Amino acid sequence: xxxxxxxxxxxxxxxxxxxxxxxxxxxxxxxxxxxxxxxxxxxxxxxxxxxxxxxxxxxxxxxxxxxxxxxxxxxxxxxxxxxxxxxxxxxxxxxxxxxxxxxxxxxxxxxxxxxxxxxxxxxxxxxxxxxxxxxxxxxxxxxxxxxxxxxxxxxxxxxxxxxxxxxxxxxxxxxxxxxxxxxxxxxxxxxxxxxxxxxxxxxxxxxxxxxxxxxxxxxxxxxxxxxxxxxxxxxxxxxxxxxxxxxxxxxxxxxxxxxxxxxxxxxxxxxxxxxxxxxxxxxxxxxxxxxxxxxxxxxxxxxxxxxxxxxxxxxxxxxxxxxxxxxxxxxxxxxxxxxxxxxxxxxxxxxxxxxxxxxxxxxxxxxxxxxxxxxxxxxxxxxxx
Amino acid sequence: xxxxxxxxxxxxxxxxxxxxxxxxxxxxxxxxxxxxxxxxxxxxxxxxxxxxxxxxxxxxxxxxxxxxxxxxxxxxxxxxxxxxxxxxxxxxxxxxxxxxxxxxxxxxxxxxxxxxxxxxxxxxxxxxxxxxxxxxxxxxxxxxxxxxxxxxxxxxxxxxxxxxxxxxxxxxxxxxxxxxxxxxxxxxxxxxxxxxxxxxxxxxxxxxxxxxxxxxxxxxxxxxxxxxxxxxxxxxxxxxxxxxxxxxxxxxxxxxxxxxxxxxxxxxxxxxxxxxxxxxxxxxxxxxxxxxxxxxxxxxxxxxxxxxxxxxxxxxxxxxxxxxxxxxxxxxxxxxxxxxxxxxxxxxxxxxxxxxxxxxxxxxxxxxxxxxxxxxxxxxxxxxx
Numbered sequence: 001x002x003x004x005x006x007x008x009x010x011x012x013x014x015x016x017x018x019x020x021x022x023x024x025x026x027x028x029x030x031x032x033x034x035x036x037x038x039x040x041x042x043x044x045x046x047x048x049x050x051x052x053x054x055x056x057x058x059x060x061x062x063x064x065x066x067x068x069x070x071x072x073x074x075x076x077x078x079x080x081x082x083x084x085x086x087x088x089x090x091x092x093x094x095x096x097x098x099x100x101x102x103x104x105x106x107x108x109x110x111x112x113x114x115x116x117x118x119x120x121x122x123x124x125x126x127x128x129x130x131x132x133x134x135x136x137x138x139x140x141x142x143x144x145x146x147x148x149x150x151x152x153x154x155x156x157x158x159x160x161x162x163x164x165x166x167x168x169x170x171x172x173x174x175x176x177x178x179x180x181x182x183x184x185x186x187x188x189x190x191x192x193x194x195x196x197x198x199x200x201x202x203x204x205x206x207x208x209x210x211x212x213x214x215x216x217x218x219x220x221x222x223x224x225x226x227x228x229x230x231x232x233x234x235x236x237x238x239x240x241x242x243x244x245x246x247x248x249x250x251x252x253x254x255x256x257x258x259x260x261x262x263x264x265x266x267x268x269x270x271x272x273x274x275x276x277x278x279x280x281x282x283x284x285x286x287x288x289x290x291x292x293x294x295x296x297x298x299x300x301x302x303x304x305x306x307x308x309x310x311x312x313x314x315x316x317x318x319x320x321x322x323x324x325x326x327x328x329x330x331x332x333x334x335x336x337x338x339x340x341x342x343x344x345x346x347x348x349x350x351x352x353x354x355x356x357x358x359x360x361x362x363x364x365x366x367x368x369x370x371x372x373x374x375x376x377x378x379x380x381x382x383x384x385x
Numbered sequence: 386x387x388x389x390x391x392x393x394x395x396x397x398x399x400x401x402x403x404x405x406x407x408x409x410x411x412x413x414x415x416x417x418x419x420x421x422x423x424x425x426x427x428x429x430x431x432x433x434x435x436x437x438x439x440x441x442x443x444x445x446x447x448x449x450x451x452x453x454x455x456x457x458x459x460x461x462x463x464x465x466x467x468x469x470x471x472x473x474x475x476x477x478x479x480x481x482x483x484x485x486x487x488x489x490x491x492x493x494x495x496x497x498x499x500x501x502x503x504x505x506x507x508x509x510x511x512x513x514x515x516x517x518x519x520x521x522x523x524x525x526x527x528x529x530x531x532x533x534x535x536x537x538x539x540x541x542x543x544x545x546x547x548x549x550x551x552x553x554x555x556x557x558x559x560x561x562x563x564x565x566x567x568x569x570x571x572x573x574x575x576x577x578x579x580x581x582x583x584x585x586x587x588x589x590x591x592x593x594x595x596x597x598x599x600x601x602x603x604x605x606x607x608x609x610x611x612x613x614x615x616x617x618x619x620x621x622x623x624x625x626x627x628x629x630x631x632x633x634x635x636x637x638x639x640x641x642x643x644x645x646x647x648x649x650x651x652x653x654x655x656x657x658x659x660x661x662x663x664x665x666x667x668x669x670x671x672x673x674x675x676x677x678x679x680x681x682x683x684x685x686x687x688x689x690x691x692x693x694x695x696x697x698x699x700x701x702x703x704x705x706x707x708x709x710x711x712x713x714x715x716x717x718x719x720x721x722x723x724x725x726x727x728x729x730x731x732x733x734x735x736x737x738x739x740x741x742x743x744x745x746x747x748x749x750x751x752x753x754x755x756x757x758x759x760x761x762x763x764x765x766x767x768x769x770x
Contacts, residue, residue: 004433004649007642009426011418019635022419030415030639033396034407034588036717041394048389068590069454069615072634076615104614197635203419205453205590205637227612229489230454230461247722249457250404250582252590254415255637257392264389332421337632 012326013353015362016334017147017307018175019197019204020350022258023265026202029257037250045260046240046251052263056177056200056271057192057210059184063233065240066206066259068252071174071195074207076104077231078170078191081211081219082139085109090131090140090167092116092123092158096148096337097172101141108227113137119340120149120309122302125157132165138218139168139190144182145175148337150298150309150346152180159188168215174198177208178266179278179306179350190215196255199278199306201351202262205255209233262351278305281354285347288363292370293379297344307348309336316373318342324369331365397711398738400747401719402532402692403560404582404589405735407643408650411587414642422635430645431625431636437648441562441585441656442577442595444569448618450625451591451644453637456559456580459592461489462616463555463576466596466604467524470494475516475525475552477501477508477543481533481722482557486526493612498522504725505534505694507687510542517550523603524553524575529567530560533722535683535694535731537565544573553600559583562593563651564663564691564735575600581640584663584691586736587647590640594618647736663690666739670732673748677755678764682729692733694721701758703727709754716750 014021035042046065053064067077079101083089087110091102094117105112115131117123123142132140140162145152155171162169168190176182177192179199184192190212197204211219211233219226219234226232230249239248266274282305286296289310297309312318318335322345325331334346347362349355370376399406420427431450438449452462464486468474472495476487479502490497500516502508508527517525525547530537540556547554553575561567562577564584569577575597582589596604596618604611604618611617615634624633651659667690671681674695682694697703703720707730710716719731732747734740755761 002436004437004645004652007414007417007430007646009418009420009430009642012420012424014419014421016421019419019421019638027416029392031412032392033394034399034404035394035397036399036401036404036719037589039397039711039717045392045394051387052389069458070634070637073454073615076613080613100614107610107612107614109612195635203637203639204422204635205640225492227492228461228465229485229492230458231615249455250580250589252455252588252637252640253404254588255590255640257394260389261392267389326424332424334421 010330013331013358015347015349015353015358016332017346017348018350020201020348020353022203023201023262023352025265026258026261029261030254032257034253037253038245038247042253043245045256049256049260049263050240052260052267053208055267056263057184058182058186059210061210061212062241063216063237064210065236066208066256067231068249069207070204071207074193074195074209075101075172077209077233078193079104079141080108080228080231081226081233082168082170082191082215083108083110084222084224087138088113088135090115090128090135090137092128092140092142094121094123094149094151095119095143095146097143097146101172105141120151120297121299122151122153125161128158129161132161132167137165137167139170141170143172145180145304145306147175147307148340150304150307151302152176152304155187163188168218175304175306178274179354180304181275184210196259199350200262200266202258203255205252206259278349278354281349281356281359282308284356284359285349285363288359292363292367306350307346310345310347312343312345313375315378316370316375321369321373324372325365329365331362333362395715398716398743400732400734400738400743401717402731402733403735405586405733405738407588408586408647408737410650411643411646414646415639417642419638422638423630423632427638428630430641434641434645434648435625437645437652438593438595440652441648442569443567443571444595446595446597447626448601448622449595450621451593451641452616453634454592455589456592459578459580459594460486460557462594462618463578464489464526465493465613465616466611466618467553467555467576467600468493468495469607469609472523473498473520475500475513475520475522477513477525477527479506479508479534479536480504480528480531482528482531486557490526505536505682506684507536507538510546513543514546517546517552522550522552524555526555528557530565530689530691532560532692533725535689535692536687537561537689540572548573553603560689560691563659564739565689566660569595581644581647584735585647585651587643588640590637591644663734663739666734666741666744667693669741669744670734670748673744677748677752691735692731695730695732697728697730698760700763701755701760706754706758709757710750714750716747718747
């Protein structure tokens with residue numbers, strides 16, 4: 001009989017695309033007594049979590065709660081509630097997660113009208129306008145912080161155009177919520193979803209979502225039922241939002257405790273302070289990266305405060321460098337996804353991990369890993385110490 | 386500015402339909418260091434979790450892993466991977482969760498051929514055979530332990546008939562896995578899913594699933610793509626099962642740590658011992674319930690070892706009794722769902738909670754709560770002390 005040992009995970013500093021490390025105060029909530037999903041005590045926890053989520057999203061939307069799944073579950077909820085067979089949706093693609101949205105739209109029987117930008121660049125509003133003018137789009141779907149390229153997409157103008165054409169705006173804020181400026185109401189975003197394990201600094205497993213009254217009315221007036229039972233917002237709403245909670249599914253109680261605590265930390269710090277902290281530490285990281293002779297992959301105007309994409313230099317082995325970081329420094333950074341595999345590194349400074357200390361540490365560790373690869377010896381022209 | 390206080394959940398003994406209390410050893414794993422979802426260490430944890438899940442399901446199925454969602458996410462995965470538009474599926478309904486399966490089948494564009502049994506009774510195999518004979522069913526969907534009525538459904542004969550007609554057998558084992566006899570391979574079950582928070586004694590948030598090679602080949606030969614991206618088993622498989630894991634989504638790392646530990650406890654106890662423990666404690670509970678003058682709702686032949694449904698006596702207020710149990714004894718039991726609301730109580734003895742002590746304690750507490758309702762005074766004929 002095989003013996004299974006105790007879990008002894010290494011103590012990693014998680015500076016990749018996520019998950020991020022968890023604040024100790026959040027971790028502590030995971031060992032609190034579990035109550036039932038319909039317990040009056042849990043009901044209070046749910047209400048407070050909803051209030052705090054509204055604060056984080058900067059919204060007054062009634063329909064605001066965490067979906068019981070990971071970030072991609074948030075994406076699927078947003079899309080499958082809006083898209084019916086035959087619907088046209090403009091989807092903006094400049095990376096891995098835009099492609100994923102397009103895939104989901106098609107699985108819902110929708111027609112995906114793709115607007116593309118080169119990897120590392122933001123989507124141009126003119127291209128969006130053209131797509132809206134030449135289609136009968138019910139919605140436009142766009143990624144705010146494209147985790148695969150480190151682009152932070154400006155949304156205000158795109159939102160204005162979207163609503164001029166009477167479409168709904170669906171925004172992926174998986175990597176931006178709680179770390180980058182995001183104003184759901186002011187920017188007129190109709191559906192916005194995120195994930196618990198990035199700038200909110202909670203364990204992975206929940207996907208906060210918020211839905212405008214306009215979008216809810218589109219959902220309530222669908223010709224057909226939402227194809228997914230699990231992600232049907234109109235029924236989850238009856239469990240999460242109504243005061244007389246109607247059983248829908250068993251919420252992941254401990255993850256909700258953790259989310260409330262992560263949001264409470266955010267609330268105590270102040271949302272705008274937190275945005276500023278992420279921005280400043282990203283800037284420090286970018287300086288550090290350039291000082292060690294590396295270049296930023298992302299268009300400079302659009303570097304996301306939560307994640308920085310860096311070009312892997314020619315003749316340097318992506319995996320070998322990441323292995324050195326992991327095995328000698330216990331630091332995790334991410335490689336590229338899809339066609340960017342082997343071409344970029346992605347460093348995330350998210351939530352509790354967005355600190356001056358980590359910005360300096362990761363650049364220094366990367367320099368040492370590059371030395372081991374003989375990067376500087378082979379590139380004499382790089383004017384590094 | 387509103388102040389949000391520390392979480393201070395009450396210490397409840399969770400003897401309802403789930404979630405159950407979490408074993409202290411499982412709880413401890415939740416505070417271990419989090420690593421990335423693609424970390425080599427986590428990769429080992431995943432492989433061991435898969436092995437232990439195969440042990441719990443009694444299966445050699447390659448495709449065996451936890452879906453990143455709650456039990457209903459397991460249900461939706463099972464259904465949406467098999468059912469395509471126009472497919473016929475026989476669905477057995479004798480409670481709330483059978484209805485839910487039927488709902489999901491219809492949302493996938495399938496035609497649901499319903500076989501019903503009265504609430505509290507098992508489905509008759511003759512009725513299943515008739516439905517199979519009169520349809521072109523691709524699959525049959527049935528709940529093993531119907532959480533809403535406490536019925537444990539015999540499956541062997543139904544499985545035999547299902548395969549005679551060349552259909553696939555989909556089984557909901559949300560409440561049975563790890564607490565009631567279940568032999569996925571021996572009983573020829575094609576898809577079986579469960580949940581982490583019941584007899585496995587882990588936090589809610591994961592839905593273990595196992596899929597036979599026969600079912601996978603049906604899935605791989607679909608005419609159309611699976612309508613859900615999040616639940617598409619063929620792509621999740623590449624992340625969970627292949628040795629070269631391809632990123633699909635960010636697994637809920639801490640919940641996976643917990644699941645592995647919960648399964649390790651089960652493995653150390655021995656699956657058959659655990660089944661026996663659940664059965665013995667259920668029998669003790671049934672005796673206790675009858676001793677205090679109450680009657681069992683479920684057909685006696687089919688009482689589920691993990692959950693016992695009891696009739697709420699006439700003139701007794703369901704909610705008031707449950708409130709007394711909660712507020713004075715810190716014990717949670719469940720009421721009825723749907724049309725059984727107010728008519729039954731459901732007591733779960735699951736995982737670490739299935740003990741002689743709890744069986745005795747809950748019956749005694751229930752007696753005291755009934756005394757407060759003047760149940761015995763008003764029912765002199767009940768020959769209770």
